[in-house]
Amino acid sequence: MRVGLWWVASSLFLLAAPLAWAGDSDTAVLSRDVVVSATRTDQPLSQVPAAPTLLTADQIDRTPLRGGHQVDDLLRYVPGVQPSNLSSRYNHPTAQAVSLRGLGSRRALVLLDGVPLNDGFGGWINWGTVPDDLARIEVVPGGGSNLYGTWAMGGVIHIFTKRPGFGPRFRSSTGLGNLSTYNQSLTTHYGAERIGFSLDYRWYHSNGFIPVPSYQRGPVDRTDDSRHENFSGQLAVALTRKTTLTVTGRLFREDRTFGTLLSQASRTIGSVGLGLEADTGAGGRWETRLFAQWQTFRNLTSQVAPTPTVRLSEFRDRAQTIPSNDFGGMGQWMVPLGTHHRVVLGTDVRAIVGQSEEEIFNASGQATGSTLARGKQVGWGIFGEWIATPTDRVTVIPSFRWDWWNNFDGVVVSESGSLTKPPDNVVTVLNPKFGVQYRVTDSIRVGASVYQAFRAPTLNELYRGFAFGGFSFLPNERLNPERLTGGEAKIEGELLPHRRLTFRATGHYETIKDQIMFITRNPSTAQRQNVGRTSTIGADVDLTFQASEHLSLSAGYAYADSTIISFPPDPAREGLRVPNVSRHQVALGLTLGHPDRIQLTVMGRYLSKQFADDLNTQPIADFVVVDASLQKRIGKSLRLFFDAENLTDRQYIATQTGQIKTLGAPLLVLGGVTLNY
Numbered sequence: 001m002r003v004g005l006w007w008v009a010s011s012l013f014l015l016a017a018p019l020a021w022a023g024d025s026d027t028a029v030l031s032r033d034v035v036v037s038a039t040r041t042d043q044p045l046s047q048v049p050a051a052p053t054l055l056t057a058d059q060i061d062r063t064p065l066r067g068g069h070q071v072d073d074l075l076r077y078v079p080g081v082q083p084s085n086l087s088s089r090y091n092h093p094t095a096q097a098v099s100l101r102g103l104g105s106r107r108a109l110v111l112l113d114g115v116p117l118n119d120g121f122g123g124w125i126n127w128g129t130v131p132d133d134l135a136r137i138e139v140v141p142g143g144g145s146n147l148y149g150t151w152a153m154g155g156v157i158h159i160f161t162k163r164p165g166f167g168p169r170f171r172s173s174t175g176l177g178n179l180s181t182y183n184q185s186l187t188t189h190y191g192a193e194r195i196g197f198s199l200d201y202r203w204y205h206s207n208g209f210i211p212v213p214s215y216q217r218g219p220v221d222r223t224d225d226s227r228h229e230n231f232s233g234q235l236a237v238a239l240t241r242k243t244t245l246t247v248t249g250r251l252f253r254e255d256r257t258f259g260t261l262l263s264q265a266s267r268t269i270g271s272v273g274l275g276l277e278a279d280t281g282a283g284g285r286w287e288t289r290l291f292a293q294w295q296t297f298r299n300l301t302s303q304v305a306p307t308p309t310v311r312l313s314e315f316r317d318r319a320q321t322i323p324s325n326d327f328g329g330m331g332q333w334m335v336p337l338g339t340h341h342r343v344v345l346g347t348d349v350r351a352i353v354g355q356s357e358e359e360i361f362n363a364s365g366q367a368t369g370s371t372l373a374r375g376k377q378v379g380w381g382i383f384g385e386w387i388a389t390p391t392d393r394v395t396v397i398p399s400f401r402w403d404w405w406n407n408f409d410g411v412v413v414s415e416s417g418s419l420t421k422p423p424d425n426v427v428t429v430l431n432p433k434f435g436v437q438y439r440v441t442d443s444i445r446v447g448a449s450v451y452q453a454f455r456a457p458t459l460n461e462l463y464r465g466f467a468f469g470g471f472s473f474l475p476n477e478r479l480n481p482e483r484l485t486g487g488e489a490k491i492e493g494e495l496l497p498h499r500r501l502t503f504r505a506t507g508h509y510e511t512i513k514d515q516i517m518f519i520t521r522n523p524s525t526a527q528r529q530n531v532g533r534t535s536t537i538g539a540d541v542d543l544t545f546q547a548s549e550h551l552s553l554s555a556g557y558a559y560a561d562s563t564i565i566s567f568p569p570d571p572a573r574e575g576l577r578v579p580n581v582s583r584h585q586v587a588l589g590l591t592l593g594h595p596d597r598i599q600l601t602v603m604g605r606y607l608s609k610q611f612a613d614d615l616n617t618q619p620i621a622d623f624v625v626v627d628a629s630l631q632k633r634i635g636k637s638l639r640l641f642f643d644a645e646n647l648t649d650r651q652y653i654a655t656q657t658g659q660i661k662t663l664g665a666p667l668l669v670l671g672g673v674t675l676n677y
Contacts, residue, residue, distance in 0.1 A: 033046070035048060035138050035140070036158065037111070037138040037140045037158040039387060039399075040344055040346070041285070041332075041334045041342070041387075043387065046439070047389060047395040047437060048395075048437065049395065049397055049447040049448065049449050050140055050447070051447075051490045051504060051540065052139060053138070053139040054136060054138055055137040055138075056136055058595070060136075060137070063077075064629035064670075065627065067183065067185070067204075068130035068202065069088070069127060069204055069230070070087075071127055071130050071134075071159060072098065072127045073088075073645070074137075075139070076605055077556070077603055078139050078556070078587070079542060079556035079558035080141050080538070080540045080558040080560070081141075082098065082099040082581065082582065083097070083099075084097050084105065085654035085655055086654040086662060086665070087664075087665050089206065089226055090206075090208055090209070090211070092265065092468075093124060093126075093254075093256075093265060094124050094466070095124070095655075096125050096127055097125060098110065098157065099154070100139075100142075100157075101141045101154065101508055101510070101538055101540075101560055102538055102560025102561070102562040102578070103153070103484075103510060103536055104515065104517065104534075104562065104578050104579070104580065104581060105580060106455075107153045107154035108151075108152065108153075108154045108155050109144060109148050109151040109152035109156045111156065111157070111158045112129070112130060113159070113160060114158075114275070114289055114330075115248075115273055116328070117130070117159075118151050120325075120352035120354070120459075121354035122459075123460060126252070128204075129230055129232075129269060130159055131187070131200035131202070131232045133162045133171065133187045134159065134161060134162070135160045135162040135163070136160045137158070137160070138157070138158040138160075139155070139157050140155050141155040141540075142154075142486065142508065143433060143451035143453035144453065145403070145431040145451075145452070145454055145484075146383065146451060146453070147383050147399060148401075149348070149379060149401060149403050150454060150455050153453040153455040153482065153484050154453075154484075161198075161200075161232075161234075162198070163196070164196030164198050166191045166192070166193075168191075169188065169189045169190075170189075170675075170677055172674070172675045173672065173673070175670045177643075177669050177670035178668060178669055179223075179666075180206060180207035182203075182205045183202070183203070183672075184203045185202040186199075186200070186201045186202075187199070187201075193238075195235075195237050197234060198233065198234045199233045200231070200233070201229075201231050202228075202229070202230045203227075203228075203229050204230075205225075205226070205227040206225065206226050206227070207223050208223045208224040208226055209224065209665070209666050210222065210224075210259065210663075211224050211259045211662045212660065213663055216660065220261075220304055221259055221311060222257070222261060223257075223259070224256070224258050225257050226255075226256045226257075227256075228252065228253060228254035229251075229252070229253050230250070231250065231252075232248070232249065232251075233248065235248075240278075243276070243277070246274070246276075247272075247273070248271075248272065248275075249271070249272050250269075250270065250271045250272075251268075251270050252267070252268070252269040252270075254266065260302055260314050261314070262301075262302035262315070262316045263301055263314075264299075264300045265298065267296070267298070268296050269294075270293070270294050270295075271291060271292065271294075272292055273290065273291040274291075275289040275290075276288050282336055283342075284333075285333075288329070288330065288331040289330050290328070290329040292326070292328075293325070293326040295323070295324050296322075297320075297322040297323075297324070298321055299319075299321075301318045301466070301468060302315060302316050303317045303469075303470050304470065307470075308470045308471075308659050309659050309660070316361050316365065318358055318467060320358045320359075320466070321356075321357045322354065322355070322356050322357075323354065324354030325352070325354070326352050327351045327352075328349060328350035330347065330349075331346055331347055331348070332344065332345070340388065341386065341387065342386075342387040344385040344387070344399075346384075347381065348381055349379065350378070351376070351377070351379075352376065352378075352459060353376050354460075355372065355373060356372070356373045356374070356463065356464040357370070357371075358370060358465075360415060369415035369417075370415070371412075371414060372411065372412070373410075373411070373412045373413070373463035373465075374409075374411050374463070375408070375409060375410040375422075376409045376459075377405070377406065377408075377456075378405075378406045379405045379456070380404050380405075381403040382401065383400065383401035383402075384401075385397065385398070386399070394437070394439075395437040395438075395447075396436050397433075397434075397435045398433070398434045398435075399433050400430060400432040400433070401431050402431075403427075404426070404428050405429075406427075407425045407456070407457075407459075407462065408424040410422040410462065410477060412463060427454075427456060429481070431451070431454060432451070432452055433450070433452070434449065434450055434451075435447065435449035436448060436449075443493045443494045446489075446490065446491050447489070447490050448488065449487060451487070452485050453483075453484040454481050454484065456481045457479040457516060457528075460475070461475060461479055461528050462476065462479060470524060470658060471525070471526070471658035472524060473518060473526055474521075474528070475528060476527055476528045476529060479528060481514065482513065482530075483512065483513040484511070484512045485510070485511055486510030487509060488506055489506070489507050489508075490504060490505065490506040490507075491504070491505055492504035499546070500546045501544070502543070502544045503541075503542065503543050503544075504541070505541050506539060507538070507539045508536075508539070508540075510535065511535045511565075513532070513533050514531070514532070515530070515531045515533075515534045517529070517578070517579060517614055518614060519570075519614050520614055520615050523658075524658065526613075529569075531573075532564075532565075532567045532568050533564075533565050534562060534564050535563060536561065536562040536563075536578075537560075537561050538558065540557070540558045541557045542555075542556050543555045543556070551590075551591070551592055552589075552590070553591075554588070554590075556586070556587040557584075557586050557587075559583060559585075560581060562577060562581045563577055564614075576614065576616045577610075577611055577616055579610070579612060580610055581610055582608045582609065582622075583609075583610075584606070584607075584608035585606065586605065586606040587604070587605045588604045596633055597632075597633060598630075598633070600628070600630050600631075601628065601629045602628045603626070603627045604624065604627075605625055606622065606624045607622060612655050612656040612657070613656075618656045620653050620654070620655065621652065621653060623652035623653075624648075624650060625645075625646050625650060625652075625664075626647040626648055626650075627643075627644065628644045628647050629641060636677070637675055637676050638674075638675055639673070639676070640673055641672055641674065642671045643668075643671070644670075645670075646665060648667075649667035650664075651663060
């Protein structure tokens, strides 16, 4: 199957290659001084009350983490962004999540060209489906339900791929490294006056590493190998001078093991999208988008015998099949009202259908029973926003969104065969946000926002249970939505001309009512429950310095103190820290050289101690990781690269489940060549 897809993809790209030319036709339509995600429309960075971070294509390309499947690792260098500690290239699909500003995982919306990457059934992030040819990434922390609804309670991360420009372009990148790692990607773009298309293909394989620390290993432990293929395509047609139709399609297939022979997972994800956008004149614009995604997820787990810490043998204990379908659409209209006011109005809808089918086995390999859990969710929202710039120094942006969320047709069949139909649940909620920014001087700005946001529980949280390493995680069909109230304030500016030295400092405070987290019931079981109330107080600081054309530096620091402040069922938990959140995060970067000749980038990050469980009895020690990339351009079209992740081969613990710890990724050295023409 892999060989067949490889030859099909290669043939398509080679057919397009003779059209290639020595020009750069890929540039994104947006400049580095404009963001979209903060307001759902083009807005100058200098007029955004929030505190967005923009990563441009040049910034992405000079790092060792420039592949689409490495996006979560790249985002670790943005202060306040904490993806799961274990890279998505090695992590279980259901554990791939991201936290913004210490609010906990699964509370940020991740978009790929406007379409959610958050899995509709489980809420985890499908990082592997991101193509390699990236144009920019926007990170907007803080409550985002005012424009995006339930998925954006903690903020928005928006990944943009490069659009077809005029003329053809071809790109090929091949990398080989230790851990039997191989990565091959092919991209071609072609654009004419009224039509353009792009095709992107990636094949990735790694034998990985043994995730269990040496002091806990046994004969059963082996490497966590991973392989995937990702194919995506886009066709854009200009129907008129002002109207464009876009059709997209993606197919992703992966197979993984997780440190033992019988612990495995495989996924197939397909999606299609249709978009239509038009300029209405005088700066106005409307757009509409539809998408459909289907997925089959096969998850096989095992138990280690005789105990999780005496790892002599294993047996398969569960086989889960999780088919799901996800459909959605949106419509949006931006209307200018004179020269100083704009109004954005829109609506979107998302429908999710999924189920978890599970077969249970005993130690002798016999099936002892089965379970079934299924349900449906439909969410619909309408939103409005007013962007006012009454003077060239003041920007005021009030916005709101009304959401209707319906969870229905739930069915749970237990191992004993008993059938339960959980009650349907309908939620309506209004989420406002008010932001203001003031330009103190030509180079200094201050801003503040207050907001409310919400998150509805996913089908996975409501109905799907699972086990890992002999530890069971139970769902809860009676979960309530989370409600967030918060605010932020910032000061930012340029301390040297031409943006050579920039800074930003942001403070924020949030409280969450009914936050959903796993609550430990006994030494081998935890269940999702609503925690009465949690709070987060924090700050972010960013500095960038362009010392010269050949030297740039960056530094970032984030502080987030996230604690449980109210839990009536068990007041003893009050004051404990929210799991999987580090109080301190530091990121440093240095780039030396010029991309047209030779360039060295060195990046380092630090995460302070966090806890893997709600009782704060499973500490994850602090650690430092250093990554580096050396790139050399040869002629106009060829670039050699030598990348190193975890350059010092630091051994650290990424997470813990029950008594078993999981290591972070070791040293990975990858060398290769990229061809652009």
